[in-house]
Amino acid sequence: MLQKKVLPRLDESLLTHLPPFSRLERRQIRTILDQATSRRYDQGVAIFDEGAQADRFYMLLDGYVRVVRITPTGEQVTSLHIPAGQLLGIAKAIGRDSYPATALTATESxxxxxxxxxxxxxxxxxxxxxxxxYKTLGHRVGEMNTRIVELATQQVEQRVANALLRLINQTGRKVEGGIEIDFPITRQDLSELTATTLHTVSRLLSGWEKRGLVESKRKRIKVTNPHALVVLSQG
Amino acid sequence: MLQKKVLPRLDESLLTHLPPFSRLERRQIRTILDQATSRRYDQGVAIFDEGAQADRFYMLLDGYVRVVRITPTGEQVTSLHIPAGQLLGIAKAIGRDSYPATALTATESxxxxxxxxxxxxxxxxxxxxxxxxYKTLGHRVGEMNTRIVELATQQVEQRVANALLRLINQTGRKVEGGIEIDFPITRQDLSELTATTLHTVSRLLSGWEKRGLVESKRKRIKVTNPHALVVLSQG
DNA sequence: CGGGTTGTTGAACCTTCTCAAGGTTCGTGG
DNA sequence: CCACGAACCTTGAGAAGGTTCAACAACCCG
Structure with a gap:
């Protein structure tokens, strides 16, 4: 299952440009890499589970990860998206020894x-x-705070607009005619991110598509008029 | 405005039993206290404001503090309650140099x-x-996460019930016939904590009072049947 | 005792969810 | 290459949960 050292030897350049390691010397990076385990995950699988013993901490080299919590009744709530280049599973940094949430890959990672x-x-x-x-942590705390405020004060339409904007900022890829979210995302995913139902998300996207703000196919969303979305997101 | 050393000299016993300082020697505590500024705040005033330069960090010795954010449209959202004995304004711990939210005293502090x-x-x-x-931080992150999940999945009645339960756990005082929240709290406050309106909170409390779960006067809430509230909070 | 704050309650309204049904796209195996 | 099942998406109708609006009552402090 767990394959150690997929590559014959991990290259230093993997880490040198990433913030947590950018001030280190080549020799230190070498040591760090030699202690690391590298692994590929398929899309949609758990890297670690909420409540599990925090045996390891992780650096996402490529892909995207969704941090989710599952309620007693089985609903999923997404609390964060993590792009490549960030640490995750850093329970130790907040004095915990179990993971506070589940990390699922949104793409192959x-x-x-x-x-x-x-x-x-x-x-x-x-x-x-x-x-x-701790900067990363601070950033995530900030995001969580923002999410609380959004959930507490905004209507569904604004929340979905905000979520889309955040996604294209974090993980958007410039394409012909707009900006596309760089990983497959379903209506269901978006609804878990904005605390609504897939039905409502579908209706909103249909409406926006008619008005020329977005274009979407199955699992793909392209924002064609970000400015109009910003306007919507303010109410 | 800012009064230095209200007490002639701060006593070591103020800090010795508090977690962040409990492993320190008397001599160290003395040094820490000699560098500290002590101050009393009236109820309902800001200790620091969102966005302000984080010049200082704080230890709440007595009282209760509400951490709130204010939206562009002026609504307040409470994201945390902090009881006596905890640090606050620890922006530095998360790599920030401005405060991410406003801290208001819920009582004289x-x-x-x-x-x-x-x-x-x-x-x-x-x-x-x-x-x-970092443990404190971890705890707060956990609370924020819980709040997100609650906002995302629960009905207003459950959220208000949960909020009440959390308040009596954190700051409850055992009194004749039940447990009372240890500081003055209005319907408005509760509504800001649960992302609803004071009207809805008022209706809920009225209903609960009729059913014998709580008793409340102006700014005072006493829970007389916590178990029934727990049942409600699960849906 | 008067003005401000806090709390209560009814009625109308609206956003969003739920339920239901059907359509589309995709991958897989024959 | 086509058929079929699974996953994903769309849309309508009705219901529910909360909000908004409005008016008034109770309480508190100076």
């Missing part, structure tokens, strides 16, 4: 991971690692 | 504070300070 016992070492030995990690 | 430039020193020099701080 490549992930490095290290055993949690190395966390202390990383924080102590590697200049900038702690600082950058 | 006593607060110690230190200039942010001491943060690094505290983290470096004082055993357990960093660990405990």
């Amino acid at each position: 490549i992930v490095l991971s290290w055993p949690t016992r190395l966390w202390e070492t990383f924080v102590r030995e590697y200049d900038g690692f702690a600082t950058e990690t | 006593i607060v110690l504070s230190w200039p942010t430039r001491l943060w690094e020193t505290f983290v470096r020099e004082y055993d357990g300070f960093a660990t405990e701080t």
Whole structure:
């Protein structure tokens, strides 16, 4: 199942440009990589599960990850999207020893991971690692806060518009005639992100498509008029 | 405005039993206190404001604090309640240099504070300070997550029930015939905490009072049947 | 005792969900 | 290459849960 060192040897260039490691010397990066396990995940599988013992922490090298929580009644709520280049599963950074949520791959993904016992070492030995990690954390706290405010005060239409805008900002790819979300996303996914139903999302997207704001096929959404969406998102 | 050292000299016992400082020696606590500014705040005033430069970090010695965000349209959303004994305004811990939200006193409160430039020193020099701080952070992240899930999946009645239960857990005081929330709280406050209107909260409380679950006067809420509330909160 | 704040309650309205049914796209195996 | 099942999407009708509007009552403080 778990394949160690898919590549014969991981290349230093994988990490040198990523914030948590950018201040390190080649030699340090080498050590870090030699301790890492690299693995590919298919789309839609769990990297780790809510409540599980936090044995490892991860760096997403390629792909996208959705952080979700599952309610007692089985509904999923997406609380974050994580793009490539960020750490995840950093329970230790917030003094926990189990994962607070489940991480699902939104696309096929490549992930490095290290055993949690190395966390202390990383924080102590590697200049900038702690600082950058806590910045990431701060950013995520900010996002969660924003999400709370949105859920608390905005209508569904505004929330969906905001979610789309955030997605194209984080993971948008410029294409002919607009900006497309860089991974497959269903109406259901969007509804879990905005706390509504897939029906309502479908109706909204249909409406927007008629008005020329977006174009969408199965699992693909392209925003053709971001400005109009911004206007909508303000109410 | 800002009164330095209200007490002639702060006593070590103020901090010795609080988690972030509990592993420290008397001498260290003395140093910490000598660098602190102590101040009393009236009820309903801001300790710091969202977006402001994070000059200082705080320890709430007595009272309760509400962490709120204000939307562009002026609505308030409460994202956390902080009881006495916890740190607040710890922007530095998440790599920020401005406060991400506003802190309002829910009661008259006593607060110690230190200039942010001491943060690094505290983290470096004082055993357990960093660990405990990050635990607090982790706890708050967990609460925010829970709040997101609640907002996303629960009905208003369940959310209000949950909010009440959380309040009596965190800040409840056992009184004759039930548990009372230990600070004045209006229908409006509860509605900001649960993302609804004061009208709906009022109706719910009236209904519950008729059924014998709670008793409430102006700004006071006493839960007389917590178990029934738990049942309600599950749907 | 008067003005401001807080709380209550009814009625109309509206957004969004639920239920239901059918359509489209995709991948797979014959 | 086509048939078939599964996953995904669309749309309508009706119902429900909450909000908004409005008026008034109770309480508190100076």
